Amino acid sequence: MFRSLSRPLSGFTAHYQNRRSLSYISFHSLFPTTSYRFQVQRESKLFDKRLEQDDWEWEDGVEIANDGLVHPKISLDGISFNIFWVMLLMTITVSNGALFMPNTHFMQEVTRRSFDNYLDAVDNGQLPASPHYLRVLKGTTISNYLTLYREQDSRFTLQPSYPMTLVALNDTLTEFYTKSCTSIAPEEWLESYPYNEAFFDNSEDWMAR
Template sequence: MSPQPTPPRCGTSPLARLNGTVTANGAASSPREPDPDSSSGEGYAIAIEAIYSSFPATLHYYSPHLNSSLFDNEENDKRPDDIYDEAVIVDKDGTVFPAVSKTSVSNGAVMFPNTFMMQELVRGYYDETLDRADEGKRVDVPFIFTIPKGTPIPGHLILINEFISRFSLQPSRDLNQALDEFYNEHARKETVKDWLRAHPFQGAIADDADAEWMAK
C-alpha cells in the first residue's frame, strides 16, 4: 500500500472547548482564502475533501475505552500508552478549533470505513494493547464504534472527510460529552476482538476505492 498523504490544515472559527462550554454555534464554513493580515498562520486554509451533514458511508471508530477520551495534544509526552490520534489541539484560552492539521492531529474522533488502512490501524493498536497487558500493565478493553451510512449528524457536530478514506467527527461543544451522546444513540459498540472476527482483513476495501466504501 502506498503511504497515506499528510492531511492539510484547515483553519476556521473556534467552536468548542475540550471540557467546557460552547464558544460559538453554527455549521463549519467552507475552507477560506489566505488572510494576508494574519501573522499567526491561522488565516491559511487548504481545501479538504468534504464536510457532511450525515454519514456518507458506514464508518468505524477505534475507541481505546468504553467512553470517549480525547485529550490535549500538549499531554502527548505524558501519555505514551495513548493513541496519537486521540489528541486534539487546544488554543491558549482552552478553545478547540475544528481543524485538519499538518501534523495529523485532527480535532475530533478519527474514523474510517472498513478499508485496509482501518484494518492496519486497528490491528496495530490492538496488538499494542495486548502487549501492555502481557507486561502486566492495566489496560481497558478497546471497542469499535460503528456508525451506519445515512446517520444524521446533530448540529453540535461536524463530519469532515480529511483525505482519502480518513474522516473526523469534530464537536462544537464539550468534546467528550458530545461524542459520548452521539455514540450512545447511533453507534453499534463491539469489542475490538469481536469486530476483527467479523471483519477479516481480506474483506477490507482499498482506501482509494471511495465509490465502493461509500456504497456501504
C-alpha cells in the same frame, strides 16, 4: 504503548471534487458511509496533544487553542486548515476530533495495531480496559454540536461544530457513541471483517456501504 500505525499522507490534491460528488475536503451532517473507530475506553478520551501521553491513541490528541477551546481543524501534509476562520496555518498537527474510517486496508492496519498494542500493554501489567470497535451506519445523522469532516480518501473526523472545551467535546462525543453507534468486541469484529476483504482506501467502493 497504544500508539497506532500511521502512514505518510499523500500529496495534497488540487482538485476538490471527485467523480462521486463528494469533496476530498468536505463536511457532513450525516455519515456518507458506514464507518468504524477503535477505542480502549467506553467514553471519549480525546486529550490535549501537548501532554504527549503515550498510553493513549496518537490520533486522539487534539489541539487546544490559546482561548482554552478545541476549534474545528484538519490537516494534510503539514498544512493545517482552520475551518472556523477559514485560514491556512503552516503547522504539523493532527485533526481536532475523533477518527472514523470505513472498512479499508488503512483502517484495518490502524485498528489492528492499536488492539495488538493494547493486548501487549495488558500483558505487561496495564490494567484491562474495555476495548471495542464503534460502528456508525451510513445515513446516521449527527448532532448539531458535531460535524463530520472528510480529510482525505477514506479518513473522516468527527469534530466540534464550533469551539468548545475539551470536556464538553468528550461529553458530546460520548453521548453520540451511546445513542448512535454500535459497540463490537474486537475479536468479533476482526473475525467478521478479514483484512483481505477490506476495501482499497482510494477506490471509493466503500462509499456504497
